[in-house]
Amino acid sequence: MALNFHQLHIFHTVAERGSFSAAAQSLHMTQPAVTMQVQSLEEYFGTKLLQRSTKRIELTEAGRALMPYAKSSIELIRDTDQAMSTFTKQLKGKLQLGSSLTIGEYILPRLLGPFGQEYPHISISMKVMNTAQIMEDILNHQLNFGLIEAPVNHPDMYMEAVMNDELVLVVHKDHPLAEVSETTLADALQYTFVLREQGSGTRLVMEDELRNKGFDPSAMKIVMELGSTGAVKSAVEAGLGISILSTSSVKHEMALGLIKTVKLTDARFHRQFYSIYLKSALLPISAVTFLTFLRERDLKQWL
Template identity: 70%
Template structure:
């Protein structure tokens, strides 16, 4: 018995067929079948009940499954622990990132990561969560970074970074000289918001709802825009105020175009998540990158 066989057994049980497991593992179906048969010979018991239409775990297979899952988790934890010491890691890392993360968070982290791990090549696609999920399932991406949790039976999801939205106003706005403003003051002015369904908009709605503030009736929304860049341009032009991550307006703040403020008794914290297939072992390059991200502070 070896870990490779346990991983194959686990993948077959997750996918429900030898052909689907072979596709997920980039193996031939006969090779997958042979490895499962070797494991059955080792234990002297059938692990699957096979029929012409489907396969099901046998009693022995159901008993083995939690141990196979633990072995996969242990390997991942081992990779995670050792990645801090493996600075000679090599390989190509393919990841997907949602808009805010891909355009504003990751680019300034890739430089330090590249200096620390010069032999890892990163290929990043900026796309929406649905597209990231699809490409991970089709094995076109190793993992994804998204702004809101998803619920998918084949996906492992883990919190990796924290962020906070702040009030962003034009430099010459009536509120610009204050550092902290009240909710009542904020609600007097028109807002420019991300479109409904975006991660940024979701965080806003949840926090305002906790203060019994109705987004439709209590907030005067003059624009709903589909990108952070468009919102920043509209705010700079004096068309309204908004809530964005400070990381996305560092350049504008440095140029004196906008100001960042806090709202009394309101905080807009949010979590960013990594997602990847439960049945796939992340390459050491991906584990190393995720470890690096967990150690970053987005407000620096």
């Protein structure tokens, strides 16, 4: 019997998930099949790798020694898929991803077209939802990976920065600030704001920069908090207040002359967008190809 990657992957997943049943669910296998593959691996090495108890699986000394090699093999296969995807144009498959609101509504629609032209045989299924829902679906294996607007920490998740974004001050075309090309943060904070809801990626970036500049976000004159960027833009267009939004989300309204952007001379709202996926899962080649597309292309030409 030869050592194979499939068995190492199953062993690593059992160790990471803490039980055969959880690993079986994660790998979409039956529990007896998972047990059999681990037993075959133990027979190959001639030693026990896992201690089975009623509560949780624990690694033996041999199992602990094997874990870094199993992890390295998973990473090697993932890197191999990524490297070869550059040369494989006739890929087929379904790309299933989750995206937070700003990315899903304003960024990805402009990127999926060019991606689809380059890889026409990959079908795309995208869910637009908040970060917590994306993580839940990834953990439940309903999605391959997600794209989110703010970093998160989860022991089972791998996170990587894949895109850059900038937020800008946006005002109604007849607002007093629309008459100037730039202003200070202190001057802007004298006006009423319409903002995304607490906890949104856009809101977090804005509040972090305010604190960095010595301003208390809770002291802002907030007249309305809304659950989507589209709703915030509509409120700004109606003259209900000014806001801070992603440049990618306001291009259409700016082109129509409905709103204007004003440069802040003493503040910059930069952020990164992140991909997240399970550490224990192998991404399908369609997902690896899409992430490679985001990393290696000059996305500004489409955004």
